[in-house]
Amino acid sequence: MADQPPHPTPRSGRRVPTRPLLAGMAAVAAAIAMTVTWSAQASVPATPAGWELRWSDDFTGAAGTQPSTADWLYDLGTSYPGGAANWGTGEIETMTDSVENVYLDGSGNLAIRPLRDAAGNWTSARIETQRTDFAAPAGGKLRVEGRLRLPDVTGDAAAGYWPAFWMLGDAARPVGATNWPSIGEWDIMENVNGMSSFFATLHCGTVSGGPCNETTGLSSGQQDCTGCQTSFHTFAVEYDRSVSPEQLRWYKDGTNFFSLNATQLDATTWNAATQHGFFVILNVAMGGGFPDAFGGGPTSATEPGHPLLVDYVAVYTSGETASSPTATASPTPTTAPPAGTRDAYATIEAESFDAQSGTTVEPTSDTGGGNDVGYIANGDWLQFTDVDFGSTAATQFSARVASGVDGGASGLVEVRLDSRDNAPIGDFAIGNTGGWQVWRTVPTNTSAITGRHTVYLTFTSGQPQEFVNINWFTFGR
Numbered sequence: 403m404a405d406q407p408p409h410p411t412p413r414s415g416r417r418v419p420t421r422p423l424l425a426g427m428a429a430v431a432a433a434i435a436m437t438v439t440w441s442a443q444a445s446v447p448a449t450p451a452g453w454e455l456r457w458s459d460d461f462t463g464a465a466g467t468q469p470s471t472a473d474w475l476y477d478l479g480t481s482y483p484g485g486a487a488n489w490g491t492g493e494i495e496t497m498t499d500s501v502e503n504v505y506l507d508g509s510g511n512l513a514i515r516p517l518r519d520a521a522g523n524w525t526s527a528r529i530e531t532q533r534t535d536f537a538a539p540a541g542g543k544l545r546v547e548g549r550l551r552l553p554d555v556t557g558d559a560a561a562g563y564w565p566a567f568w569m570l571g572d573a574a575r576p577v578g579a580t581n582w583p584s585i586g587e588w589d590i591m592e593n594v595n596g597m598s599s600f601f602a603t604l605h606c607g608t609v610s611g612g613p614c615n616e617t618t619g620l621s622s623g624q625q626d627c628t629g630c631q632t633s634f635h636t637f638a639v640e641y642d643r644s645v646s647p648e649q650l651r652w653y654k655d656g657t658n659f660f661s662l663n664a665t666q667l668d669a670t671t672w673n674a675a676t677q678h679g680f681f682v683i684l685n686v687a688m689g690g691g692f693p694d695a696f697g698g699g700p701t702s703a704t705e706p707g708h709p710l711l712v713d714y715v716a717v718y719t720s721g722e723t724a725s726s727p728t729a730t731a732s733p734t735p736t737t738a739p740p741a742g743t744r745d746a747y748a749t750i751e752a753e754s755f756d757a758q759s760g761t762t763v764e765p766t767s768d769t770g771g772g773n774d775v776g777y778i779a780n781g782d783w784l785q786f787t788d789v790d791f792g793s794t795a796a797t798q799f800s801a802r803v804a805s806g807v808d809g810g811a812s813g814l815v816e817v818r819l820d821s822r823d824n825a826p827i828g829d830f831a832i833g834n835t836g837g838w839q840v841w842r843t844v845p846t847n848t849s850a851i852t853g854r855h856t857v858y859l860t861f862t863s864g865q866p867q868e869f870v871n872i873n874w875f876t877f878g879r
Contacts, residue, residue, distance in 0.1 A: 445510075446714045453545065457533060458716040465508025466501055469529065476504075477528040477685075482578040493564065493690035494700070495524040503527040507711070511551075514686045515709035516563070524700065528685030531715075534572035535679040538641040539797065539847035540827045542721020546682060547638035547653075552593050552600075553686070553708035554631045560596020561699025564687040565710040567591045567637055572679035572844070573812050573833040581812040581833035583607060583616055584864065586675030590652065591637040594693045598631070599624040602639070602652040602660050606667065606675035609810070613671050622652060622660035634713055641676055644721055648676070670864045673814055678831040679846060682717075686710050719847070743790040743854060746877040750786060752859075757785040767839045768802065768873050776838065776871040780813065780863040783822055784872075789857045791877065795850035798878035799828045801859075804871045806838035813863030813870060817848060819855045826860070827851065832870050841873060851877070 446458045459473050476499040481487050488494060495516060498504075504527035507513045516526040538544035548567050555563065571585030579585075587605035602622040607614035614620055627635070638653040647664035664672045686709075688700050744750055752775040753763045760782035766774040775784065799817050812833035816826040828848030835842050863869050 446716045449718065453543075453718040453720045456536070456717045456719050457531075458714060459512075460510060460714040461506055461512040461712060462510055463506040463508070465506065467506050468499070468501060469504070469506060469512055473532055474529040475532055477530065485578050485580070488690070489687070491687065491690040491692070492694070493687035494562075495526040495688040497528045497685070498525050499527070500525070504529060507709075510713060512684070512712040513709035514565070514684060514712075516686050516688050516706055518700075518704075518706040524688045524706070526686045526688060528683065528687075530570075531682045534575050534681040535845055536569070536681065536717050537679040537719075537830075537847050538643045538676075539719060539721055540825075540849040541644055542719060542847075542849070543644055544641045545638055545718040545720075546588075546590065546680075546715070547636055547718070548590070548684075548715045549634050549636045549713035550591065550630075551632070551634045551711040551713075552627070552630045553596065553710055555705055555708040556596040556598075556631060558701070558703040559705040560708075561697060561701050561704045562689045562693050563596055563699070563704075563708070564592070564594050564690060564693050566593075566683070566685055566687070567712075567715075568683050569639070569680040570683065571675070571831055572681065573831040575681065581810045583609065583614065583619070584671075584674050584810070585678075585812055585831050585833065586680070587619070588639050588641075588650070588680065589619075590639045591654075592692065593627065593630070595696045595699060596631065597624075597696065598626070598628045600627045600630070600637075600654075601625065602637075604650060604662055604675065607671045613667050614675075620662055620666075625654065625659055627654075634711070643677075648672070650676070670862060673829070673862065674812065674831055674864060677814065677826070677829050679844075682715060684710070684712060684715070721849075743788045744786060746789050746791045746796055746851075746857075747879075749874045749876050750789070751874050752784060752872040754786070755784040756787045759783050764871075766871075766873055768804075768841045772873075774804075774871050774873040777868050778861050778870050778872065779868040780861065780866065782861045784859040786857045786859075788854055790854045791851045793852055794879060795852050796877040796879055797848055797850055798845060799848050799875065800843055800845045800878065801830075801875040802841055802843050802873040803832050803835070804838055804841045804873070805832055805835045805869055806840075807834050807867060807869040809865070809867070811863065811865040811867055811869055813861060813865070815844075815870060815872070816860045816862060818858040818860055819851065822858050822860055838871055845878075848877070 449455045569588040573585045583605040589603040593600045603619040605619040640651045650662045652660040753773045762777040816829040830846040
C-alpha cells in the first residue's frame with residue numbers, strides 16, 4: 403500500500419543461548435511495587451469450541467522474576483553473531499536478559515521495558531519461544547493469540563518505541579534468519595512511536611521486491627488501536643488449511659481485519675512461508691526503519707521505562723486428533739505389520755527407498771553411522787512402498803536432516819501418500835543447519851493417516867541448488 407512505510411530488513415545471524423540473570427532483581431521488584439498495577443486475566447481464557455490448546459504462558463510468577471526459560475529464550479546484544487548490525491532493522495537498543503528490561507510484574511503480566519542510561523544508551527529485551535513447531539496440520543488450522551497492552555506513552559515522549567508480537571518460520575532458528583524472508587514472518591501486531599494504530603504483515607519471497615513486495619511485505623496498513631496504551635486487547639493470527647485456497651487471517655479483539663489467500667502468491671512462495679513450524683517473538687525495539695517512517699526517534703524527548711505488557715500467549719490448532727503437536731514417537735502397534743511391509747512408527751532409513759529421483763546415497767557421520775541420502779534439490783523425490791500405519795491414525799512426521807546450503811536458500815521436505823501428484827499431507831521447511839553433516843530432528847504435523855500406503859518424500863525449493871540431506875524419518879500419533 404502506498405502509505406505503508408519501508409519495513410525491517412532481515413533478522414539475520416545466529417540465535418544466542420540464554421544467559422544467567424543479571425544483577426538487579428531486588429531493585430526491579432521494588433520499582434515494580436511502586437508502579438501502577440494493570441489488571442490481567444487470571445489465566446489463559448477457555449479454549450474456544452473446535453480448537454485444542456497446544457501451548458500457552460499466562461506469565462504467573464513473583465514480581466521481578468524472569469519468564470520461564472523452559473518456555474522462552476533471549477536474543478542478546480545488538481545483532482546475532484555474524485549477522486547484520488542493529489538486528490538488521492536499524493534499531494539502536496542493546497537487547498538483554500536483565501530483569502530491569504524483562505520481568506514478570508507479579509500481576510500475571512510479562513513486562514518488556516526499554517531503558518536509557520545517563521550516557522543516552524538504550525537497552526530493552528526480545529524473547530522467543532523455545533518451541534519452533536507451532537504449525538497448522540494439513541487440512542486443519544493454527545491460531546496464535548496474545549493479550550497485550552502497548553507502552554503507555556504517546557506523542558514526542560514515545561518517539562522511537564517499536565513493540566511487536568510476531569513469528570518466524572522454524573528454519574530461521576538454526577541459521578539466525580539468514581534465509582529470511584522466504585521461510586515466512588507473520589507480524590501479528592506492530593506499533594510505532596506511540597500511535598493509536600498498529601500493523602499486521604506477512605513477509606515472504608525474496609529479500610528485495612519479489613512476490614511479497616519486500617522489504618515492506620504484504621501489510622494490513624494502519625489499523626485503529628485507540629485505547630491500546632491504556633487497556634489490554636487481543637491480537638491473533640490464524641492459518642487455515644481447511645479451506646481452498648488456504649488463508650491467513652489476522653484478528654483484533656475477535657474481529658478479522660486483514661486476510662491473505664494462497665492464490666495471491668505462487669505456490670512455492672506461499673508454501674515456503676506457511677507450511678511448517680513457527681516460533682513466537684515478543685520484543686520492544688527502539689528506533690529503526692519503521693519508526694523512522696513515522697517521524698523517527700528516539701530523541702532527547704523520548705521517555706524511557708514504559709513497558710509492553712503481555713497477559714498471555716496461547717497457541718491452538720484444530721482439525722487433528724493428536725493430543726500434542728510435538729509428539730514424535732508412538733507406542734509399538736498392538737498388531738505387528740504384515741510381513742514385507744514397513745512399520746510407520748519405526749525408524750525408516752532414507753537409503754532404504756524403493757525408488758528415487760535425483761538423489762545420492764553417501765556415508766553419514768550422524769550418530770549410528772551408516773548412510774544418508776544427499777544432494778537433494780528441487781523436484782527430487784524418494785519412494786517407500788507398503789508403509790503400515792495401523793488403525794489408529796498417525797498425525798506426526800519427524801525427519802533427521804542436515805544442510806550446508808548457502809546464500810540464504812531453503813526448501814520444503816514434503817510427505818505425500820500413494821502418488822507424487824497428490825497434495826502433501828505434511829511438510830516442514832529447512833535451511834542451513836550449520837553443515838551437510840550437522841544433523842537435527844525436525845517434527846511436523848500431518849493429516850490423520852491409517853492403513854497401508856506408499857509414502858513419497860518430495861522436495862521443493864524456489865532455488866536451484868541442493869538444500870538438504872536426510873538420514874531417516876518416522877511417524878507418530
